[in-house]
Amino acid sequence: EDQVTQSPEALRLQEGESSSLNCSYTVSGLRGLFWYRQDPGKGPEFLFTLYSAGEEKEKERLKATLTKKESFLHITAPKPEDSATYLCAVQFSNDYKLSFGAGTTVTVRA
Amino acid sequence: DAGITQSPRHKVTETGTPVTLRCHQTENHRYMYWYRQDPGHGLRLIHYSYGVKDTDKGEVSDGYSVSRSKTEDFLLTLESATSSQTSVYFCAISESPGTGELFFGEGSRLTVL
Numbered sequence: 001e002d003q004v005t006q007s008p009e010a011l012r013l014q015e016g017e018s019s020s021l022n023c024s025y026t027v028s029g030l031r032g033l034f035w036y037r038q039d040p041g042k043g044p045e046f047l048f049t050l051y052s053a054g055e056e057k058e059k060e061r062l063k064a065t066l067t068k069k070e071s072f073l074h075i076t077a078p079k080p081e082d083s084a085t086y087l088c089a090v091q092f093s094n095d096y097k098l099s100f101g102a103g104t105t106v107t108v109r110a
Numbered sequence: 111d112a113g114i115t116q117s118p119r120h121k122v123t124e125t126g127t128p129v130t131l132r133c134h135q136t137e138n139h140r141y142m143y144w145y146r147q148d149p150g151h152g153l154r155l156i157h158y159s160y161g162v163k164d165t166d167k168g169e170v171s172d173g174y175s176v177s178r179s180k181t182e183d184f185l186l187t188l189e190s191a192t193s194s195q196t197s198v199y200f201c202a203i204s205e206s207p208g209t210g211e212l213f214f215g216e217g218s219r220l221t222v223l
Contacts, residue, residue: 004152032212042115043200043214044153087152089210096207097168100152 003027004090006101013108016077021086021104024070029093033071035064036087038103044087078108113137114215116201122221129188131200131218135181141204142184143212144168144176146197153200159184160207191222 007022023033032051036044048057050066057064061073061082073086085105089098113136123129133142144156155158155168155169157176165176173195175187198219202212 031208033212041217043202043216044212046211046213049210089153091210097155097158097208098212099154100154102152103152 004088004099004101005103006086006088008104009102010105011107013075013078013106015079015108015110018074018076018078020075021073021106022070023073023088023101025090026069027090027092031091031093031096033066034089034091034098035062035071035073036089038085038087040085047086075106078106080108080110082106083108114201114203114213116199116215116218118218119216120219122223123191124223125192126190128189129220129222131186131199131201131220133184133186133215134174135184135202135203137213138181139203139205139213141179141207142178143202143204144171144174144184144186145202146195146202147217148187148197149202156186156199188220191220193222 003026005024034049035047038044038045048064053068055066061076065072085103087103089100091098115134117132143158145153147153154170156174157168159165159178179184198217200217201215204212
């Protein structure tokens with residue numbers, strides 16, 4: 001069965017302390033992998049699309065990378081405003097629907 | 111910000127009562143989706159629509175129905191609410207499902223007592 005797993009569930013960082021979030025997937029064929037950010041009480045907001053292994057995308061302090069079985073979201077020198085839940089979603093090659101992971105909640109302390 | 115409005119934003123109801131959640135968009139996007147979000151489960155697709163009067167089931171559709179009579183409105187109905195349907199419900203829209211880029215509403219928190 002196709003699955004999307006995110007780790008860790010929660011991550012507490014000091015301001016400036018870089019770290020990475022993981023999204024692993026078991027899928028027979030990948031059409032695309034997507035990262036979203038969700039603030040408390042809000043809907044998710046789209047961040048990145050990755051389509052093939054080796055691809056990288058960057059936005060401010062965030063960089064997303066993709067391998068054949070997982071994706072990483074690197075947060076470089078985070079600030080308190082980077083605190084949010086980060087969701088990854090996978091689109092399988094035989095379907096356009098997205099399967100979401102449970103998310104990683106990042107808290108950045110000043 | 112994408113023009114997506116969900117109503118009501120909060121609702122408390124009792125088991126066995128019908129509930130309708132409304133999603134209204136001003137973007138004229140063809141595709142609309144209803145998701146539920148529960149701790150530990152992430153977002154799960156309930157139903158989606160690919161045009162007026164064109165809808166299909168998602169992975170957790172039991173106990174839910176939808177309707178789309180106009181491009182801008184997508185309604186989610188719980189015919190007889192149960193406590194297991196207590197959740198936060200999100201509507202999303204997209205121009206094309208192939209991009210994976212969805213625009214989400216702010217969510218509707220439903221509590222079924």
